[in-house]
Amino acid sequence: xxxxxxxxxxxxxxxxxxxxxxxxxxxxxxxxxxxxxxxxxxxxxxxxxxxxxxxxxxxxxxxxxxxxxxxxxxxxxxxxxxxxxxxxxxxxxxxxxxxxxxxxxxxxxxxxxxxxxxxxxxxxxxxxxxxxxxxxxxxxxxxxxxxxxxxxxxxxxxxxxxxxxxxxxxxxxxxxxxxxxxxxxxxxxxxxxxxxxxxxxxxxxxxxxxxxxxxxxxxxxxxxxxxxxxxxxxxxxxxxxxxxxxxxxxxxxxxxxxxxxxxxxxxxxxxxxxxxxxxxxxxxxxxxxxxxxxxxxxxxxxxxxxxxxxxxxxxxxxxxxxxxxxxxxxxxxxxxxxxxxxxxxxxxxxxxxxxxxxxxxxxxxxxxxxxxxxxxxxxxxxxxxxxxxxxxxxxxxxxxxxxxxxxxxxxxxxxxxxxxxxxxxxxxxxxxxxxxxxxxxxxxxxxxxxxxxxxxxxxxxxxxxxxxxxxxxxxxxxxxxxxxxxxxxxxxxxxxxxxxxxxxxxxxxxxxxxxxxxxxxxxxxxxxxxxxxxxxxxxxxxxxxxxxxxxxxxxxxxxxxxxxxxxxxxxxxxxxxxxxxxxxxxxxxxxxxxxxxxxxxxxxxxxxxxxxxxxxxxxxxxxxxxxxxxxxxxxxxxxxxxxxxxxxxxxxxxxxxxxxxxxxxxxxxxxxxxxxxxxxxxxxxxxxxxxxxxxxxxxxxxxxxxxxxxxxxxxxxxxxxxxxxxxxxxxxxxxxxxxxxxxxxxxxxxxxxxxxxxxxxxxxxxxxxxxxxxxxxxxxxxxxxxxxxxxxxxxxxxxxxxxxxxxxxxxxxxxxxxxxxxxxxxxxxxxxxxxxxxxxxxxxxxxxxxxxxxxxxxxxxxxxx
Numbered sequence: 001x002x003x004x005x006x007x008x009x010x011x012x013x014x015x016x017x018x019x020x021x022x023x024x025x026x027x028x029x030x031x032x033x034x035x036x037x038x039x040x041x042x043x044x045x046x047x048x049x050x051x052x053x054x055x056x057x058x059x060x061x062x063x064x065x066x067x068x069x070x071x072x073x074x075x076x077x078x079x080x081x082x083x084x085x086x087x088x089x090x091x092x093x094x095x096x097x098x099x100x101x102x103x104x105x106x107x108x109x110x111x112x113x114x115x116x117x118x119x120x121x122x123x124x125x126x127x128x129x130x131x132x133x134x135x136x137x138x139x140x141x142x143x144x145x146x147x148x149x150x151x152x153x154x155x156x157x158x159x160x161x162x163x164x165x166x167x168x169x170x171x172x173x174x175x176x177x178x179x180x181x182x183x184x185x186x187x188x189x190x191x192x193x194x195x196x197x198x199x200x201x202x203x204x205x206x207x208x209x210x211x212x213x214x215x216x217x218x219x220x221x222x223x224x225x226x227x228x229x230x231x232x233x234x235x236x237x238x239x240x241x242x243x244x245x246x247x248x249x250x251x252x253x254x255x256x257x258x259x260x261x262x263x264x265x266x267x268x269x270x271x272x273x274x275x276x277x278x279x280x281x282x283x284x285x286x287x288x289x290x291x292x293x294x295x296x297x298x299x300x301x302x303x304x305x306x307x308x309x310x311x312x313x314x315x316x317x318x319x320x321x322x323x324x325x326x327x328x329x330x331x332x333x334x335x336x337x338x339x340x341x342x343x344x345x346x347x348x349x350x351x352x353x354x355x356x357x358x359x360x361x362x363x364x365x366x367x368x369x370x371x372x373x374x375x376x377x378x379x380x381x382x383x384x385x386x387x388x389x390x391x392x393x394x395x396x397x398x399x400x401x402x403x404x405x406x407x408x409x410x411x412x413x414x415x416x417x418x419x420x421x422x423x424x425x426x427x428x429x430x431x432x433x434x435x436x437x438x439x440x441x442x443x444x445x446x447x448x449x450x451x452x453x454x455x456x457x458x459x460x461x462x463x464x465x466x467x468x469x470x471x472x473x474x475x476x477x478x479x480x481x482x483x484x485x486x487x488x489x490x491x492x493x494x495x496x497x498x499x500x501x502x503x504x505x506x507x508x509x510x511x512x513x514x515x516x517x518x519x520x521x522x523x524x525x526x527x528x529x530x531x532x533x534x535x536x537x538x539x540x541x542x543x544x545x546x547x548x549x550x551x552x553x554x555x556x557x558x559x560x561x562x563x564x565x566x567x568x569x570x571x572x573x574x575x576x577x578x579x580x581x582x583x584x585x586x587x588x589x590x591x592x593x594x595x596x597x598x599x600x601x602x603x604x605x606x607x608x609x610x611x612x613x614x615x616x617x618x619x620x621x622x623x624x625x626x627x628x629x630x631x632x633x634x635x636x637x638x639x640x641x642x643x644x645x646x647x648x649x650x651x652x653x654x655x656x657x658x659x660x661x662x663x664x665x666x667x668x669x670x671x672x673x674x675x676x677x678x679x680x681x682x683x684x685x686x687x688x689x690x691x692x693x694x695x696x697x698x699x700x701x702x703x704x705x706x707x708x709x710x711x712x713x714x715x716x717x718x719x720x721x722x723x724x725x726x727x728x729x730x731x732x733x734x735x736x737x738x739x740x741x742x743x744x745x746x747x748x749x750x751x752x753x754x755x756x757x758x759x760x761x762x763x764x765x766x767x768x769x770x771x772x773x774x775x776x777x778x779x780x781x782x783x784x785x786x787x788x789x790x791x792x793x794x795x796x797x798x799x800x801x802x803x804x805x806x807x808x809x810x811x812x813x814x815x816x817x818x819x820x821x822x823x824x825x826x827x828x829x830x831x832x833x834x835x836x837x838x839x840x841x842x843x844x845x846x847x848x849x850x851x852x853x854x855x856x857x858x859x860x861x862x863x864x865x
Contacts, residue, residue, distance in 0.1 A: 258397060765780070
């Protein structure tokens with residue numbers, strides 16, 4: 001299958017790289033108050049700083065004091081600043097740049113009623129930046145202007161150079177139109193812009209290239225509701241059914257510069273003519289605003305001045321017919337719409353929508369400035385949203401390095417505009433931090449300088465020589481021609497008397513030959529004079545060139561010095577701004593440090609409280625561990641004793657079984673022996689008193705294999721005359737109870753020993769354990785000591801006495817064993833007897849001093865060891 005190839009993308013032309021950048025020049029102008037008794041919120045501190053005071057009706061800041069803020073600018077113009085002084089500092093450098101093939105952008109920004117239009121346009125006798133810029137341009141290029149229609153726009157943001165014939169035809173066509181006056185001298189000056197600039201205030205630029213021809217083109221557009229309208233377009237106006245004007249679109253030329261497609265560009269030749277074109281657009285704007293019921297302050301106006309210049313040819317007579325040698329520079333003067341809040345304007349309906357669109361375009365401008373500032377200061381590469389608004393899209397090339405950018409911030413010092421003025425100041429302060437690449441000087445043609453002067457000097461000298469010699473020039477007066485003719489020999493009479501007249505014709509031929517010789521001599525002398533004059537001019541030209549080179553070299557050095565001074569000045573300004581920024585950051589860091597210190601102190605206090613709580617919990621834990629260790633030790637000793645008792649009981653049982661078997665064997669032996677005796681000799685039984693008692697075995701009497709019968713509880717045994725072994729383990733806790741065990745004649749031991757048991761016949765073990773209510777109870781486990789067959793000592797426990805403390809306030813957990821269910825059976829979960837209570841594990845209740853897992857025991861339930 002056939003596949004269509006994609007159209008290759010057009011690569012942009014490589015621009016000359018220039019690392020030098022200049023910040024956006026931001027100036028501030030303060031207008032006078034409307035009334036003397038009106039409250040003022042702005043104070044001019046110096047020629048670069050202003051201070052804003054919050055009005056009395058505004059809320060105070062958090063510290064209870066009115067917040068005063070200062071803002072710095074490149075220069076501040078007070079209420080006494082004239083229009084001429086403002087033009088000298090702000091717009092004059094931009095006009096000099098446009099004459100030297102560099103672009104410029106100047107826009108006014110501020111709240112509605114702050115003096116933007118007055119600053120840009122002015123009034124009769126007080127011309128603003130726009131008329132003064134036009135006047136300076138024409139004062140500078142006046143003698144070097146090309147004839148009308150030599151330069152012609154190509155409708156693609158470029159210029160073409162027409163030849164003399166096409167330009168003459170266009171001029172004749174223009175002159176034939178009745179609507180356009182032929183000469184500007186016959187034009188009636190509009191009184192609205194008459195006497196804008198006095199002759200004393202006129203100025204012109206230095207260093208204008210005299211070997212170039214210039215032409216000025218102006219265009220005037222309006223941006224309303226994000227639509228572009230041409231204010232110079234010749235459209236019929238219908239007063240009955242007014243039609244809205246046709247909007248224009250933005251396009252990009254071959255150099256990737258933005259322009260308004262189809263915009264009218266009018267060639268003007270004087271300041272008056274240019275300003276008349278401007279006022280024609282102003283009137284059309286007023287009529288459209290009146291018919292469409294809209295405010296002029298809600299739209300942006302852009303007046304564009306284009307200066308086309310091309311070098312003269314080698315003869316210095318005509319413009320060079322080369323489009324690539326035409327340089328077009330432009331100066332855009334922008335009067336932005338008023339920046340104000342919609343809530344303050346009380347607009348409704350369509351007015352509210354148009355106010356929203358204007359605020360949106362101004363917000364887009366702020367956003368673009370913020371992104372540019374962030375990209376330059378932080379090294380990021382975020383996309384700048386130029387296309388979100390027609391204003392930013394049209395002038396994006398200026399912020400990309402196609403010319404200088406300057407802004408005049410107009411402020412009204414009245415207190416009602418304080419909040420809006422505060423926003424304007426913040427935007428202006430942020431704009432100053434944006435840097436724009438310095439425009440690169442454009443190359444010039446390779447012709448020798450001074451071509452116009454040499455051509456003019458040659459014409460003057462030739463005219464003078466011919467006048468001295470009496471020779472005429474084309475277009476000279478008849479008197480000069482008569483003097484030239486009188487220098488030739490007079491002609492003889494030319495009448496022929498007859499056919500045989502041989503004198504008249506030879507005489508006429510001789511006179512004519514003399515005249516021819518004189519003419520040849522004059523031509524030769526003319527050529528000699530011309531050659532001599534040419535050599536003199538060439539010599540003067542070389543001298544002039546050397547002097548111009550020297551002057552150019554000195555100017556170059558001076559320019560380098562100026563650049564060095566400017567760079568140093570810019571560096572100082574940059575360091576001052578950086579110092580202010582660092583001071584501001586230090587202040588913020590100091591406040592942040594104070595906040596962190598307070599947080600640190602509060603956290604330290606909280607940490608100390610938690611450490612104290614942890615210490616208390618640790619001490620409680622250690623105390624509980626000690627109690628648990630005691631319980632574990634007691635349980636361990638108890639089980640050890642239980643195991644020992646069981647082993648001893650088992651041994652005693654086995655000994656008893658052995659003794660029983662021995663006795664049975666003895667009885668069997670006695671029976672056998674007695675049977676043998678009877679077989680020998682029968683004897684009668686003896687009397688009771690003659691019976692000899694049977695010899696008892698050395699073994700003790702047999703003990704029944706069942707458990708010993710527990711004797712009755714007799715508390716008097718502890719107070720009798722028997723000797724006791726008082727066994728108290730080291731882990732026992734001394735209780736401050738009134739009743740204490742008292743055993744007289746007792747041997748106190750920590751662990752039972754055979755020696756102590758051999759001296760006593762009673763044994764008592766003092767045992768402590770935790771009761772079900774969390775209190776410690778003491779048990780006295782009593783027993784009798786007896787000797788074993790192996791010669792050792794054994795203890796048989798017979799009784800238990802309990803000493804227990806109770807809190808009379810606490811509710812008892814015991815229930816009566818008589819509580820029964822409906823069927824006469826005990827209720828499930830009731831406390832019945834000691835065995836049941838001892839075999840049930842009770843979890844710790846909330847608020848108990850014991851930890852989880854502690855169990856209440858009465859008599860400990862036996863477990864497997």
